[in-house]
Amino acid sequence: MSELRVATWNVNSLRARMPRFLPWLEAKRPEVVCLQETKVVDELFPREEIEDLGYECAVHGRKTYNGVAILSRVGLEDVQKGLGDGEAEDEHRVISADCGGVQVVCCYVVNGQKVGAERYDYKLRWFERLTSRLERTVDTANEKVLVVGDYNVTFDERDIWNPDQWRGKILCSEPERAALNGLMQRLDLTDAFRAMHPDEGDHYTWWDFRTFAWKRNRGLRIDHVLASQVAMQAMTGVHIDREARDGEKPSDHAPVIAALEV
DNA sequence: ATGGTGGATTTTCCA
Secondary structure, eight states, X not given: OOEXXXXXXXXXXXXXXXHHHHHHHHHHOOSEEEEEOOOOOGGGSOHHHHHTTTXXXXXXXXXXXXXXXXXXXXXXXXXXXXXXXXXXXXXXXXXXXXXXXXXXEEXXXXXXXXXXXXHHHHHHHHHHHHHHHHHHHOOTTTSOEEEEEXXXXXXXXXXXXXXXXXXXXXXXXXXXXXXXXXXXXXXXXXXXXXXXXXTOOOOOSEXXXXXXXXXXXXXXXXXXXXXXXXHHHHEEEEEEOGGGGSSSSOOSBOOEEEEEEO
C-alpha cells in the first residue's frame, strides 16, 4: 500500500502562475495534479519545466479562456479530452486519465455569470453533458474514481462566508445545486471534503480578487473532489491548501488535495 | 444598483 495524493487547482492562467506553481509543485509533489483555467494552447503549455519535476502532462487547452490539464508521476493512461458528445463546442473544460489505477477526471464547470443569463442556462446544460460523459467513460460502481475540479457551485450554507447575501445567487442557486447533486446521484459520487469534515464551515476554496475578499476571508467552497464509493473507502484525508492563496500574485483559488491508499 | 481586481488580448470578455 502507498499513498496517492490528487490535487485540484484552478490556477487562473498557468503561465502567469508559474512563479507560484512550480515552487508549490516542487514542495508538495502530489502524485497527480489537475489544473483548470490553464489559458494556454497545447503547443505553448510549459511542459518541460513540469516534466523536469518528474510529471507526465496531458493537456487540453485553448487560447485565452478555460483549458484543463492532468499532471501525473504515477502513470498517465487512457487520456480522453473533452465531452466527446459530438457537439460543436465543448470549450476545453474536461480531461480524464487513468493515473496509477485511479480514474481521474479534471473538470472546469462553466461559471454562469448571473442567474438567468444565457451563460447560466448554458451552465445547466453543460452539467447535463458532463454527467452523460461521465456515465459513458468512468466505472464508479467498481473503480476508484475521482471527479475533481472547479464546479462553480456551493453545496450549502457551510460553503459560503455570508449565506444570506448569496442566497439564490450565481454559484449558490438551487438549479445549480440540483445539477451538481443530480450528477453525483447518477454516478454515485460523494463530496469527499464534506465527508471528511462534517459540520464545519469556514472552509473555502475561492476568494474574489475584488473587495479584499482574501484578507477578510470572504470565500466560497466551489472546488470539489467527488469520489466513488471505492475511492471513498481508500481515502485518508482531504484538505484545502490555503497557503497557496496567500502572498504575491496568487490565483483566486486554493488547491484542494485528497489522499488515498492505493 | 454598482463596482471593485486580475488575466489575456486588447480597448473588451470572462471570471
